[in-house]
Amino acid sequence: MKEKIDLITEIRGFNRFYTNILGLLDQHILDSGYSLTEARVLFEISKTERCTANQLCSSLKVDRSYMSRMITKFEKRGLLTRHQSPTDNRHMEIRLTEEGMKLFHELNNRSNRQIGELLTKLDDEQQKKIWEAMRTIKKYLTVATSNIEIRPYIEDDVEYVIDRQLSLYESERHFTSEIWKKYLVKGVMALIEKFNPEKDCMYILEFNGNPAGCVAITHTRDDTAQFRYFFLEPELRGLGAGHKLMDMALNFCREKNYKHIFLWTVSAQETARVLYKNAGFEITQTSKNEDWGVPVLEEKWELDL
Structure with a gap:
């Protein structure tokens, strides 16, 4: 096992490397006219019928005022609707419209296609090694940081x-x-x-x-x-x-x-x-x-x- 400082340095180096890779992948989303954060908001809203701005801010760690601006933007474009929660009058529930779901799937498919194109440069064994390595990283960092x-x-x-x-x-x-x-x-x-x-x-x-x-x-x-x-x-x-x-x-x-x-x-x-x-x-x-x-x-x- 490496000294802890070597492991720390390796993790930080990997983080910088992977951030650069994500920047290239995220550009595919940006070309659509929507930011990566906006795409993630659409994804979170799509996950459930009952979604609130507070839930979105908490799960995505996004500033409330920024979240409010995004939701207003989506509403003006007909991508979502807001209505009062039937269980709590203090909250407004957010739902994607049919047009919003269509956009979500379009952005999701864009990302899938780009990653698919990236993987075509690797053979099956190399792709398998990436898959196994990512699952290993996710597994142990989740154990270290999550509940x-x-x-x-x-x-x-x-x-x-x-x-x-x-x-x-x-x-x-x-x-x-x-x-x-x-x-x-x-x-x-x-x-x-x-x-x-x-x-x-x-x-x-x-x-x-x-x-x-x-x-x-x-x-x-x-x-x-x-x-x-x-x-x-x-x-x-x-x-x-x-x-x-x-x-x-x-x-x-x-x-x-x-x-x-x-x-x-x-x-x-x-x-x-x-x-x-x-x-x-x-x-x-x-x-x-x-x-x-x-x-x-x-x-x-x-x-x-």
Whole structure:
């Protein structure tokens, strides 16, 4: 192991190097007429139906007056709307309009394309090494600087669970059909309406005090449970948070004396599939589905406890 001063110097040097790389990538956003900070604000608003200026300032560490100017700018351009919170008259909730969501996805796709073009200069093995190195850096610096907790859901989490899954599946898997959206919303609401704490659970993972992931268990028969609504925010993947969520859900099943668990996923969910396999789940059924907006191969995974 290097002397601590050598490690400190290496980290600072890497920080300067990576900041320069980010400057080149961020220029792609700036060419759109929106700053990187504005793009991040749009991203944060897109994550949930219930968003306030205070939440944005807290999560992004942005000055309140600057945030106010950005929100006013977006509102004038028809990218968002503001309305009084139904639960707290002191707050105004912010939502992206259809035009705002369109812009968010455009900026997101711009960034994805540029990074994709950057990676074409490297072969598969070099790309793999970058991926592994970044996951390692994220993992240990998150351990050193962040606070991750898992708690039972509360009523305010329901919209987050629905909105983030709709957004993540649209941006990452291109699920855009109304059939898919209705299926997801109907499923989550059915869980909440019929929620039995002796048989069901839904856990929310918090990252520095903000919702950043979810997992749920629903009962189907007395001894059989379904594993559902498992997702993590992209910045937390590869840090062990997914393992923690899964362990929490499986421990709940054992405590409630379930004998069998099953889940449905799609073959493109490669990272999640590794977690399922490592936990002992096995694929027992597959079927093609073209209802979600793109053709997918659905998979049923099962586990005996």
